Amino acid sequence: MGAEKTEGKRVIPWVVLALWIGVLAAVSPFAAKLADVQHDRITDYLPASADSTKAARLQEQLPGGESTELVLVYHRDSGLTPADRATAQEQVTRVAGEHTLTGTPRGVPSDDGTTLMYPVASNEPGTDEKQRDAFVEAVREEAHSEGGLTVEVGGSGALATDAGKVYESLGGPLLYTTVAVVAVLLILIYRSPVLWLVPLVVAGVSNYLSMGVAYGLNQAFGTTVSGQSSGIMTILVFGAGTDYALLLVSRYREELRRFERPLDAMRAALRGCGPAVLASSGTVAAGLLCLLAADLNSNRAMGPLGTVGVLCALVAMLTLLPALLVLLGRRVFWPLVPAYGSTPKARRSLFAAMGGSAGRRPLTVLAGGAVLLGTLALGTLNLPGTVKQEDAFVDRPESVAAMRTLGRAYPEGSGQPVDVLTPAARTDATLAAIRGTEGVADVREGRTGGGWTEISVTAAAPPQTAAETATIERLRERLDGSYVGGASAQQIDLKDTNARDRTIVVPLVLLSVLLILVVLLRSLVAPLLLTAAVVAVWGAALGLGGLVFGPLFGFEGTDPGLGLLSFVFLVALGVDYGIFLMHRMREESLRGAEPAAAALTALRTTGGVIASAGLVLAATFAVLTNMGLVQLVELGFVIAVGVLLDTFLVRTYLVTSASVALGRRMWWPGRLSRAPEPRPAPAREPVAG
Template sequence: MAWLVCGRWTKWIVLGLWVVVLAVAGPLAGKLSGVEKNDNSAWLPGSAEATKVADLQSRFGPDNIAPAVIVYERGGGITAADRAKATADVARLQQVAGVTGQVAGPVPAKDGQALQTLVPIKIDEDGWEKIVDVVDDVKAVTGTPSDGLAIHLAGPAATAADSAGAFEGIDGTLLYTTLAVVTIILLITYRSPVLWLLPIISAGVALTTAQAVIYLLAKHAGLVVNAQSAGILTVLVFGAGTDYALLLVARYREELRRHEDRHEAMALALHRAGPAIIASAATVAVGMSCLTLAELNSTSGLGPVAALGIVVGLLAMVSLLPALLVICGRWLFWPVRPKPGTAEPTATGVWARLGGRISGRPRIVWVVTAVVLGAMSLGLLQLEANGLTQADQFTSEPASVAGEQALARHFPAGQGQPVVVIGQNSASAQIRSAVAATPGISSVADPVVNGDLVMYEAVLDSAPDSDAAMATIERVRDAVHPYGGAQVGGMTAMTLDINEANDHDNRLIIPLVLLVVLVILGLLLRAVVAPLVLIATVVLSFAAALGVSALVFRHVFGFGGEDTSFPLYVFVFLVALGIDYNIFLMTRVREETQQHGTRRGALVGLAATGGVITSAGLVLAGTFAALASLPLTAFAEIGFAVAFGVLLDTLVVRSVLVTALTLDLGRWMWWPSRLTRIPDAPQTEPVTPGAPGRDLDPVS
């Protein structure tokens, strides 16, 4: 099978097929951003109460309305000139394209220091992208602050505009940042001015192809894609794809030192490294696919997006990359070209020396390492994954946050984001009384009736993104549910339902991913003990990474908390991707064990894979760290935690902890497979990885 992609003639066929795929996929990939859905309502499942209310609201007037709240503020008190300006602005705002319905205001604050005007903005079928232009037009009408009069813009429209501005150019920013990171690491790893180009080209083709497939699924099959999942796709394809490329190129270079024919060398490299690469990709893809069971649409949509990216990346790295490598020849490795008969440098490298040190007292090494990781996990006590407020969503303070603060200084904090209650008109009086009597509700507007339904809008006392506001929503729901099945929605209710869906997804998906990865490891390694040990090390690594991240977020970056989806995303990425490196290591250890026993196999496996796995870890950590280039707290937190966790896994957990455990457990690591019956070879001369004349095929 390996010969099909690197044969003397078939390599050109493989290249031609990928050229055709790229020609078809390119135009489609460019349309992906046009089908993204970035509003909160699109993230919620149809069963969520806030979603049902949003659907019913369309019966009371135009749906998809995002109000902008203009706040005119003067510390010494609003003047007659200020009121005249605000009144004149209302007439001009009514003419702004994108403004729908009646502009309401200006309404004076009780303290006499502010006015507010409510501007309803229509969100059309193109989504939230055009809201930035409408908000800019609104700002142009109100003008800039002058003569002591401050003008702020708050409300859902202002928040959406700031979010859209933060996401603007996300694809380009992430792509170029990721490219720069991967290029630098590959140049350092290969020390070749040319070789790094082939993994980059292959990953770029894979990303374009994956984006095209995902666009078609989003356009015609209802797949939910947002800027977050599209951004993670870029990072994942380049990060994981380059990892697979590093493993394959390292094995190819080994074989070039033993074979004159590069086609034969590549066929053997694919045959021997292919199972580990495929198993790693399958683990990640299946782990990511578990996300499709999530209640939250944004999370369930990320599952197939990430899985497709991994599968396409795998296909490119085991077909396009090998074809390109054999087409170009050995000169790619210049200035250090691997020639037949030259020594294998990993036999006496830094990882071989590290293995020798660990082998002296493996039990002490793994116990001390585990204790240190456990201590790092104590930082979990600082983790506050209860959701991010509007002010905490950005790494800097956008204009909408300042607007919300100004609004809260002079008006009820929830003025711009009302609670929406819809129920049967026959129970209208009871619904209104129940809402008005609920602690945390400032006022209730007059009812709007449509047939047998009635709608009330209520104002919250507290900020709409606060814990107090969430508690008020729960009280309102408890109060109105008995009256004809009345339901409660609005932006605060949506946030509450998103948080509850995330909590459900955490409880369901985290154990499921662990079980899936455990089963895959059992099938791959044909053992029971080794998969359990590896899962335990990855979970400990995850806990340590999360603990350190929580401390850094709180005491270094000053973040106000973590998004409710943060633990799940970090867990899935670290467990699914972190297990990759254990697969790379343990499949090589298993391969060597059949000749030398487990203890020598562990040392040879570490020596052979240490360099390439570390390089792969640096690439993956660097690509996820690129997420921090975006001005969004959730991205920065995921990027830091995954990058730190990957480095911790590759430099400490895989190289030290797993190796020490393997040396300590010895052949019982493979129980109940027949490898437990292979005695350890005497520890005398170092064994060269992949020495000529040895059978390197995996045992059954």
């Protein structure tokens, strides 16, 4: 009977493997379609309730659909010649003859005679991104430089096309770079020619599964899929998934010395670290789902996709990874195979030394760490202002070069129109109100359809300046019942909505994380300490960004969503490592260890795996710094630096020091906060006299 039971247990890994093969076969058709539903239109990022979003939606309903706005910029440093102007007119006429434009292009010369710009708008592409890109590239071919005359195509349509090229590059290069980084780190961590491949393959399977689930969510609930959200999902799958794998494999290696059969060792490992992995993934998922309360589409879309990535990684690492490890047996650890009954070599580890220093002077370490984090956080005062649309690229594409040429040639004008959508019955009154608004340089009536009229407004001030922003705000105040949109209005709404989202999402994230920690640790003090620590890390990481973004990277501004997204990821992921450490500390305390001893033992036993996990997670987010958009570089930098600070300063020194200093009060009001009752001495039998 016992033999049959044992044989049945041996079948379990094969059953799990077979189930995963079936799951992958079922999800494969859907995973391949995720790229087809990925969109990076501005309406996929805009706040749902903003004026600019409503204006863009109405433009899609006008005859011909949403218009693509371009600016053809002709420039010669020494001044345009009559031949240059003739060339410009010829090229613009050819563009107008080969494409359906919404109006006749009119050339606007600069005061210094070096530049001539032709605003061009067409609804020919409609809302199709591929058609828009084809239209932009066709115009670029037709309007080309020749004979020393520089011709550049800019405008919101060209900027969107150039941004789309960057987002397209996120798919392949981001995945390949992430896989390569994780592979190198796993080889260095495991020092095995085989073991590193197992968690990497499982992470790849997790990513494929997440793509299929993300596509299913899009089809079932209409969730937005953008280049940014799908890229972050991939980062989370490999980063968080590898973290869970590191924790499980470390515990499994430990249990293989205590159990003869790999299956029994894996069961013990899952019992030991499973609750911590479940709690940590639940914390990350809960934090990300708080983004559903955001009004900004790009923020809200990040919630479901990020959660899908984390949960798919969790399921794979707690089912497929154990099955593969058990089937491969002890030899997967070659050449450092943990033999049954053996004991690991006693070595003076770095984390034992760090724990010793923290244990000797806990208050001094706490004070020093707090001063360091506070000093770094002061760097947030040096963060540049909101990044302009033309400064959002790491490298300068043609559209940005065109906008900068316009900025120099027309210092007091705008080559970027403001779109006003007004009820058709009120067109005349709206036109009169616009002409009477301070800061308006030109007004042109556009298309009419579906009860709405499109009006193109040119501001007197350069785009995305304080003066133009004031003009847009005056238009919104005066034009009741109309919607003011366009590229500059969209940037204003992005900034305002991000500020609003922070006031709602940040408290939700803190509350959800605290509740999970309270339930897991059965304490109020420990959760508050961990949460305060990760918030301090976020401030310090953002401060470091302020010290390098402008002076070192040369960025002209920061993305409005940087503060919120970095907060959500750093708090959720930072608490992850706190859970690993505190769960082991609680485990040691339940075994009867004194608080200081429990803290130091937890650091000694989990410090290595936490450090490895932190390095992997930081490296995966650092991959974003190699992408071509400022917002991704900034987000990747802040999260990577924050994870490293959390791993090597907060978890190792500060949390351990606080645990030693607080003693049993760390677990208040749980039962671990109370001193154990003394056990009565055993009764002694009377000695016969």
